[in-house]
Amino acid sequence: MIRNLRFRKRTSVSISRRILTPIIFVLLAFVFCGFLLAAVGSDPFAVYARMMKTVCSYSGLTRSIEAGIPLMLTGLAVSFGYRMNLNNIGADGQYALGSLFCIGFALYGPVMPAPLKILCMFLVSMLGGALAALIAAFPKAKWGVNETILTMMLNYIFLYVMDFLMYGPWKERNQMVAQTRAIREKYWLPDLGDSGINSVLLIVIAIAILLYFFHTRTTWGYEMEVIRQSPRAAQYAGMSVAKATLLVLCASGAIAGLAGFAQVAGIIHRVQANLPNGAGYTGIVIAFLAGLNPIVVLLVGFLFGALQISAVAVQLIGVPSQVAAMIQGTIMLFVVAGEFFNRYELVGRKK
Amino acid sequence: MKKKLISICLAAVLATAVLTACSESAGGTAEQTAEAEDAAKEDAQAETPAEDAAPEEDAAPVEEAAADETAAQAATEAAAVPAAETAAAINLIGEDKRDQAPAEGTDFSSLKIGEIESYIVDDGGWCQATHESIVAAMKELGIPEENLIVLESIDDTDQATTQTAAEELINEGCTLIFGASTGYASYLPEIAAAHPEVLFAQWGNKVDNLIGYEIRSYEGMFLAGYASELLSKDTNPELGFSASFNEFSVRTAINAYALGAQYANPEATVRVASADSWYDIDKETQCAQSLIDAGIKYMGMEASSPAIPETCQKNGAFVVGYHNDMSALAPEAVLVSHMWNFAPIFKNIMINAAEGTASTSDFYYWGGDCSKLSDFAAFVPEEVVAEVTALQEKIQSGEVQVFAGELKDNAGNVLVADGEVMSDEDIIFQNFFVEGVTTSWKIGE
Numbered sequence: 028m029i030r031n032l033r034f035r036k037r038t039s040v041s042i043s044r045r046i047l048t049p050i051i052f053v054l055l056a057f058v059f060c061g062f063l064l065a066a067v068g069s070d071p072f073a074v075y076a077r078m079m080k081t082v083c084s085y086s087g088l089t090r091s092i093e094a095g096i097p098l099m100l101t102g103l104a105v106s107f108g109y110r111m112n113l114n115n116i117g118a119d120g121q122y123a124l125g126s127l128f129c130i131g132f133a134l135y136g137p138v139m140p141a142p143l144k145i146l147c148m149f150l151v152s153m154l155g156g157a158l159a160a161l162i163a164a165f166p167k168a169k170w171g172v173n174e175t176i177l178t179m180m181l182n183y184i185f186l187y188v189m190d191f192l193m194y195g196p197w198k199e200r201n202q203m204v205a206q207t208r209a210i211r212e213k214y215w216l217p218d219l220g221d222s223g224i225n226s227v228l229l230i231v232i233a234i235a236i237l238l239y240f241f242h243t244r245t246t247w248g249y250e251m252e253v254i255r256q257s258p259r260a261a262q263y264a265g266m267s268v269a270k271a272t273l274l275v276l277c278a279s280g281a282i283a284g285l286a287g288f289a290q291v292a293g294i295i296h297r298v299q300a301n302l303p304n305g306a307g308y309t310g311i312v313i314a315f316l317a318g319l320n321p322i323v324v325l326l327v328g329f330l331f332g333a334l335q336i337s338a339v340a341v342q343l344i345g346v347p348s349q350v351a352a353m354i355q356g357t358i359m360l361f362v363v364a365g366e367f368f369n370r371y372e373l374v375g376r377k378k
Numbered sequence: 379m380k381k382k383l384i385s386i387c388l389a390a391v392l393a394t395a396v397l398t399a400c401s402e403s404a405g406g407t408a409e410q411t412a413e414a415e416d417a418a419k420e421d422a423q424a425e426t427p428a429e430d431a432a433p434e435e436d437a438a439p440v441e442e443a444a445a446d447e448t449a450a451q452a453a454t455e456a457a458a459v460p461a462a463e464t465a466a467a468i469n470l471i472g473e474d475k476r477d478q479a480p481a482e483g484t485d486f487s488s489l490k491i492g493e494i495e496s497y498i499v500d501d502g503g504w505c506q507a508t509h510e511s512i513v514a515a516m517k518e519l520g521i522p523e524e525n526l527i528v529l530e531s532i533d534d535t536d537q538a539t540t541q542t543a544a545e546e547l548i549n550e551g552c553t554l555i556f557g558a559s560t561g562y563a564s565y566l567p568e569i570a571a572a573h574p575e576v577l578f579a580q581w582g583n584k585v586d587n588l589i590g591y592e593i594r595s596y597e598g599m600f601l602a603g604y605a606s607e608l609l610s611k612d613t614n615p616e617l618g619f620s621a622s623f624n625e626f627s628v629r630t631a632i633n634a635y636a637l638g639a640q641y642a643n644p645e646a647t648v649r650v651a652s653a654d655s656w657y658d659i660d661k662e663t664q665c666a667q668s669l670i671d672a673g674i675k676y677m678g679m680e681a682s683s684p685a686i687p688e689t690c691q692k693n694g695a696f697v698v699g700y701h702n703d704m705s706a707l708a709p710e711a712v713l714v715s716h717m718w719n720f721a722p723i724f725k726n727i728m729i730n731a732a733e734g735t736a737s738t739s740d741f742y743y744w745g746g747d748c749s750k751l752s753d754f755a756a757f758v759p760e761e762v763v764a765e766v767t768a769l770q771e772k773i774q775s776g777e778v779q780v781f782a783g784e785l786k787d788n789a790g791n792v793l794v795a796d797g798e799v800m801s802d803e804d805i806i807f808q809n810f811f812v813e814g815v816t817t818s819w820k821i822g823e
Contacts, residue, residue: 081542081546086542086545087542090538090541090542091538093537093538094536094538094539190654194623194624194625195624201583201803201807202563202583202585203560203563203582203583203625203626203627204560204561204563204564204582205623205625206564294537295537295564295565297564299535299561299564300535301535302535304533304535304536332538335536335538335539336538336539336542339529339532339539339542339543339546340542340546342528342529342530343527343529343546343550347530348498348529348530348531349498349531351531352531
């Protein structure tokens with residue numbers, strides 16, 4: 028029986044399948060974790076109810092968004108690169124350099140009116156992210172050097188630069204925490220009314236919508252799609268693959284660098300050692316799960332933020348912190364595994 | 379087109395290099411002058427002595443004006459902010475309160491305590507030391523164990539996670555919450571301000587809205603250095619030190635260790651090897667190994683993993699344990715361990731919290747049994763143990779001061795003049811290495 032089964036690549040995936048598969052696999056993950064929880068002596072239903080209670084409370088929602096914003100941006104960055112088959116594993120480092128440029132400009136840059144300064148912070152953080160990506164993009168475009176390895180290795184370099192600045196010259200005076208001092212309050216992006224949600228969320232949403240239209244409505248978006256499917260065909264059609272590679276990777280880096288802007292201008296108003304905290308890697312999973320669709324990235328980013336927040340609460344009902352982390356990991360793993368069934372289907376072998 | 383692009387790239391990379399190089403010369407005057415100018419121009423209070431006198435809120439109205447008005451004017455206004463307003467912010471709790479007994483009839487059973495840890499409570503290091511101290515203090519006061527709620531592995535670099543943890547503890551009814559990692563100091567004040575009915579106690583230097591606690595760990599480190607040098611001085615006056623990050627508290631530990639060694643033998647020196655990480659088994663192993671390869675037999679440590687004692691044991695070298703009693707890890711190598719004991723401070727905080735006398739301006743900076751040594755290993759000669767114990771008593775009585783003059787840094791500058799004692803602030807924020815310390819680290823602040 029089993030010998031007669033094999034996987035076949037799907038030619039097309041229906042919308043309902045796209046939506047249903049991840050949901051089914053999240054539920055499967057909860058069932059699986061249920062057994063794990065029962066094995067360590069906790070009541071799975073009570074644990075899940077507690078997670079929901081935290082996320083569904085108002086402060087839980089705002090904090091999920093807060094935790095989700097950098098993830099959304101790194102997710103957007105990775106998915107943008109992947110649209111042209113460029114694996115940008117370096118969103119962590121680009122985020123780091125973007126935040127360093129942003130805080131450097133905010134604290135040590137020239138005096139200017141607040142709106143202009145915020146705009147400049149926005150631009151320099153993009154510049155920082157783009158520069159970080161450029162170091163990998165240039166060899167890739169010129170000599171075809173593998174961008175996966177380059178971007179990944181560069182992460183270490185930028186995170187060490189960050190450590191150096193945070194523990195060294197840029198450290199806040201007379202504080203033990205490895206962080207810079209906070210930027211002036213007039214440079215903070217305001218909250219949306221009394222909601223407790225920062226207006227930087229609007230910027231993130233705007234970027235996602237822009238990217239969506241870029242992919243579906245512009246010639247450049249179309250060129251990217253052609254290059255993704257066949258670089259050679261694109262070359263024959265007169266498109267410059269090298270130029271596109273350079274620009275797309277840099278743009279991807281710029282979006283990741285904006286996560287630094289979101290933190291500095293919107294959320295924590297300063298930079299600390301290890302600020303990205305793996306957001307660049309989580310961004311890869313998010314981009315993948317969202318099927319590279321910028322709008323869906325926002326939703327998945329929010330859900331990952333919620334998952335992070337809810338894992339805190341389950342400890343309160345006696346679940347060990349390791350098991351809480353395991354629930355997080357299991358859900359991620361199951362959803363990624365579920366993606367497989369979006370791409371392949373199980374069919375009987377023809378006799 | 380292509381050439382233009384390349385030249386732009388090159389210019390950008392160069393600009394980054396210059397930027398980094400500029401910040402690297404931090405100690406130098408150029409950066410400080412630039413900072414001072416910047417401060418005068420915009421912040422009106424940043425890196426000048428006025429900064430300490432004027433907290434951000436006080437300077438806020440001044441700052442708005444500063445953008446338009448001249449720098450000189452702004453600077454004067456900032457200096458004019460009365461210093462008295464901030465001086466009241468810290469209420470240093472004296473060590474004489476150590477054995478404060480709770481008032482008759484104080485009800486502790488309603489005191490619900492929350493604990494936020496950056497890692498697991500049985501990590502064999504920092505978190506375990508904090509957790510055991512909380513449990514010990516509760517036990518002494520007769521607070522039932524179920525009144526303690528622990529949240530582990532709360533990332534102290536993540537605002538959303540930290541604040542969620544604090545709010546969840548408040549929702550569970552906690553009225554006293556301990557933040558046991560330095561990073562929480564950035565995120566808890568906001569929560570504390572929104573919940574004035576809840577007390578927060580935060581490890582590290584004093585920040586607004588949180589009770590601060592710290593330990594004079596240099597006293598124990600001084601004893602550790604003294605013990606090591608007593609054993610080492612006849613064969614090799616040079617000691618080693620395996621350190622984590624180039625950071626205030628670590629520098630304090632290294633300096634105290636060196637001063638203790640020099641108390642035993644004025645010729646003693648300390649060579650530092652650093653992992654540049656708070657927890658890294660591989661790098662810490664390399665640190666210990668490199669010191670041993672350089673002929674060092676006795677070393678101190680300020681690191682978290684069990685790698686250093688184990689490497690010492692493998693090579694027949696000796697180490698003073700850190701955080702907790704490490705003798706079980708490497709019984710042949712650990713001479714004695716320097717232990718963090720927060721229990722006396724926590725007990726005092728809990729009493730004040732229950733009696734309603736605690737204030738968010740309280741700051742604890744205690745030594746004595748807070749910075750204690752474990753029992754010595756059996757192989758340490760008895761006369762050494764006796765001498766260390768005698769020195770311990772001298773420190774407690776105040777006869778011996780660790781950071782007292784004449785004290786020079788390792789570049790030969792006099793830090794404390796003869797007959798004077800270093801201020802607590804300078805002890806906490808140490809930006810120097812004392813004479814006799816060899817390290818590749820530079821002071822970056």
